[in-house]
Structure formats: C-alpha cells, structure tokens
Amino acid sequence: MMEEKNQSNLRETLQKLPVYTPDDRVWNRIEQSLSHEQNKPQAIIRRFSPFTFNRVQWVAVISALLLITAGSLWLYRPQAVVPQSPTTFSEKELDPALPLSKAEITEYEHQLAEQEKELRTCIEKLPDQESEQIKPAMDMLKSITTMRDSMIRLLDEQGGNPGTEKRLQSLEKKRKELIRELRKKACGIQE
Amino acid sequence: MNGEGYKISEKEQKLITDCLTGDRRAQKELYDRYKDAMYTLCYRITNDFDLAQDVLQEAFIGVFKGIAGFRRASSLGAWIKTIVVRTAYRKIRREVVMTSLEDEKQPETIDWGHTLDTEYLEQAIQSLPPGYRSVFVLIEIEGYSHKEVAEMMGISTGTSKSQLYYAKKQLQKKLKGLGVR
Numbered sequence: 001m002m003e004e005k006n007q008s009n010l011r012e013t014l015q016k017l018p019v020y021t022p023d024d025r026v027w028n029r030i031e032q033s034l035s036h037e038q039n040k041p042q043a044i045i046r047r048f049s050p051f052t053f054n055r056v057q058w059v060a061v062i063s064a065l066l067l068i069t070a071g072s073l074w075l076y077r078p079q080a081v082v083p084q085s086p087t088t089f090s091e092k093e094l095d096p097a098l099p100l101s102k103a104e105i106t107e108y109e110h111q112l113a114e115q116e117k118e119l120r121t122c123i124e125k126l127p128d129q130e131s132e133q134i135k136p137a138m139d140m141l142k143s144i145t146t147m148r149d150s151m152i153r154l155l156d157e158q159g160g161n162p163g164t165e166k167r168l169q170s171l172e173k174k175r176k177e178l179i180r181e182l183r184k185k186a187c188g189i190q191e
Numbered sequence: 192m193n194g195e196g197y198k199i200s201e202k203e204q205k206l207i208t209d210c211l212t213g214d215r216r217a218q219k220e221l222y223d224r225y226k227d228a229m230y231t232l233c234y235r236i237t238n239d240f241d242l243a244q245d246v247l248q249e250a251f252i253g254v255f256k257g258i259a260g261f262r263r264a265s266s267l268g269a270w271i272k273t274i275v276v277r278t279a280y281r282k283i284r285r286e287v288v289m290t291s292l293e294d295e296k297q298p299e300t301i302d303w304g305h306t307l308d309t310e311y312l313e314q315a316i317q318s319l320p321p322g323y324r325s326v327f328v329l330i331e332i333e334g335y336s337h338k339e340v341a342e343m344m345g346i347s348t349g350t351s352k353s354q355l356y357y358a359k360k361q362l363q364k365k366l367k368g369l370g371v372r
Contacts, residue, residue, distance in 0.1 A: 004359070005302040013307040014332050017316075022230040026244050027222055030251050031215065037256070038213065136260075143259040147208045154201075170212050 115179050116141075122187035130186075137182055144175045197263040207267065210258050218255055225268060229275045235328040236279040238317050243279075250278040272333070276343050280325060287322040301363050315365040323358035326351055 004010075123131050123138070151168045183189045199207075209217030229250065233243035253274050261270050316324060325344065329335045330351075335343075337351040344351070 003300040005300060006304055009305060009307055010303040010331070013309055013312050016309045017313055017332070018231075018309070019227050020231045020234055020240070020243075021227050022244050022247055026226075026230075026248050027219065029248050030222065030255075031219075033248075033252050034213075034215075034218070034255060037252075140259040143261075144211070147211060150204060151208065167208065167212055167214075171208070174212075 112176065112179060115183060118189075119179060119183050119186055122183070126186060134182065134186060137178065141175065141178050141182065144171055144178065147171055148175060197265055199263060199267060203267055207258060207261065210255060221254075222251055225271055228268075229271065232272065232275055232328070232333065233279050235316065235332065236276070236321075236325050237283055238321070238324065242282060246275070246279045246282055250275040253278065273343065276329065276333075280344055283321045283325070287320075287325070299360065301359055303363070307366075311366060315362050318365055319358055319361055322354050323361060326354035327358035327362070330355055 123134060126134070148168065148171045151164060151171065155164055155168065206217050206221055210221055226247065230243055230247050233246040233250075234240055237243050237246060250271075254271050257274070261267065264270075265273075316327065319327065326340055329340045329343070330337065337348045337355075340346075340351045341348045346354075
C-alpha cells in the first residue's frame with residue numbers, strides 16, 4: 001500500500017486552511033422557509049405560536065382575557081355574595097397552561113400517562129406497516145417528553161423562571177396535542 | 192437505550208429545547224454557532240460558493256425540522272455535520288465517478304515535504320475531481336473514518352480508501368505542478 005512521508009506537515013497545513021462565512025441572506029432564506037412551513041397545516045404535528053395569529057384570533061384572545069378578568073373581579077369583589085351551589089367536580093381535562101403546582105402535575109400527568117398507555121396498546125395492535133408510519137411521531141413524542149422532563153428537573157433544581165415555565169407549558173401543550181392526534185389515528189378515539 | 196448517552200452541556204440542551212419549540216432566536220443562535228464551519232465544509236465538498244450557500248440553507252432547514260430526532264448518539268455539531276455532508280453530497284452525486292483500487296499495482300510513496308503553502312493546497316484540493324475531493328475533505332480535514340464516509344456516501348469502505356488514495360496521488364501531482372514541491 002501507499003506510504004506517506006511528512007504526513008504531519010500535511011495535517012498541520014490542512015488545519016490552517018481558511019474558514020469562509022456565508023452571506024447573511026442565507027439565514028433570511030432559512031427563516032422565510034421556516035415561517036412558511038409553520039403556517040402550513042400539518043396532519044399530526046401542529047405548531048403553535050402567538051406570532052402566527054391573525055387579527056381575528058388576536059381579538060378573540062384579548063376578548064377572552066378581558067372576560068376572564070372581568071369575571072374574576074366580580075367574583076372576588078369585596079364582600080361579594082356568591083350564590084351557594086352544591087360542590088361538583090369537573091370532568092374536563094386539566095389545562096396544561098395552568099400553573100404547575102405539584103398536585104396539579106400529578107393529576108394531569110396521571111391522566112396523560114393513562115392516555116399514553118392506551119395509545120401504546122393501540123399501536124401494538126396495529127399492522128406493521130401502519131405502526132411504522134406512526135413511528136416518527138412516536139419518536140417525536142419521546143423527545144418532547146424527554147425535553148419536558150429535563151425542564152421540570154431544571155425548574156425543581158433552580159426554582160421558578162417565567163421563561164422556562166412558558167417553554168414548559170408550550171412543550172406540554174404540544175405533547176398533549178400529539179398524544180391526542182396519535183390516539184385519534186391509532187385508536188380511532190375522537191375527543 | 193444504546194447510543195443516547197452523549198453528554199451535552201446544559202446550555203446546548205436549552206438551545207435544543209428552545210429550537211424544538213420553534214424559538215427563532217434560539218435557531219439563529221444555533222445557526223450562528225455552526226454556520227462558518229458548515230459553510231466551509233459545504234464549499235470544500237461542492238467547490239462552488241453559491242451552491243455551498245444553497246446546501247447550507249437546505250441542511251439547516253433539515254436540522255431545524257428534524258431536531259426532535261437528535262438522539263444524542265453524537266455531539267450536536269457532529270449530528271449537524273452529518274446532515275450537511277449528506278445534503279452536499281446529494282448535490283454533487285451526479286458528478287462523482289468512483290474508481291476502484293484494484294487496478295493499482297505498484298505501492299507508492301508520497302512525500303508531503305517540509306513546506307506546504309495553505310493557498311496552493313486549497314487550490315489543489317479544489318481542483319480534484321468531486322469524488323476524490325469529498326473523501327479527502329471528509330477524512331483528512333474533518334476526521335471521519337472510512338467506515339463513516341462509506342455510510343454517509345453510500346459506498347463501500349474499499350471505494351472510500353481508493354478515492355483517498357487517488358486523491359492524495361493527484362494532490363501531490365498538482366502541488367508539484369503548482370511549483371510548491
């Protein structure tokens with residue numbers, strides 16, 4: 001075979017070769033493409049960003065916030081007489097956007113874990129071809145769950161941080177949505 | 192799971208998490224961190240600055256779309272680099288002609304000498320045929336093994352070795368032609 005002399009000299013010179021910088025327009029094109037992709041409706045994985053809201057959606061969000069604020073003010077006004085009614089328990093799903101107190105996490109987690117378990121059972125029963133189709137989405141679910149767990153650990157260790165909590169809620173929302181869509185696809189469950 | 196244990200820093204983990212949620216500032220930070228190295232690699236493979244920019248754009252869009260699939264089997268940089276190499280190689284694949292080492296009979300000695308000029312070396316590398324150039328860049332500059340190159344380019348390790356052999360032979364010839372050695 002071939003022998004080489006002074007190979008270290010070649011290696012050293014190769015390390016000194018120039019490094020080039022791309023045009024700034026490359027990033028602009030990447031950004032445009034990503035924004036375009038985000039605006040496309042996707043079958044299973046939907047992206048949520050308040051920056052993609054249109055005017056009508058913004059009006060709806062602001063109106064809802066105003067209504068909630070007005071309602072809260074009325075309900076908790078000083079010496080308010082709140083009509084008494086028998087205690088009932090909501091059967092609605094917990095909102096992942098709620099503050100993440102430990103008790104809430106436990107109940108919410110339990111519910112999602114049950115759904116996830118059910119989903120895995122459904123996938124096991126699917127024919128190979130269909131379960132292969134679902135695999136990338138399941139991988140994504142796994143990654144999101146890992147990220148979510150890391151963030152919860154980070155919050156536990158370093159205390160509350162509005163930015164991290166916001167990201168956690170966003171991840172949680174995506175996770176829930178993904179589980180919901182996958183259940184729809186794999187188990188045929190409409191919620 | 193095997194292969195998921197590559198240690199990544201907390202800062203990088205946060206960057207990945209932010210990119211996963213579509214945070215544009217995090218995506219830009221990730222891009223800025225790797226753009227020069229990846230663009231240079233694109234250029235060395237394609238030998239064309241404009242095409243290299245197209246490859247860089249396509250590769251990073253792939254990175255951001257596929258970041259959920261990053262399994263920590265390697266560093267984030269290595270994972271991005273693999274995407275960049277595959278994207279770049281797809282662009283030049285048609286021009287690549289792979290030759291086999293079996294035709295070569297005589298062993299040969301290549302002496303790189305004591306003085307090598309970076310400018311001439313860059314020029315000589317860029318004048319190599321695409322197949323030789325890609326393998327040479329990936330192995331000698333980027334530090335990949337023949338096995339890794341073979342996997343990325345969809346060739347055998349034998350072909351990868353022969354490409355490197357011819358690349359080095361031609362490189363020395365070209366350097367002599369340029370009056371370097």
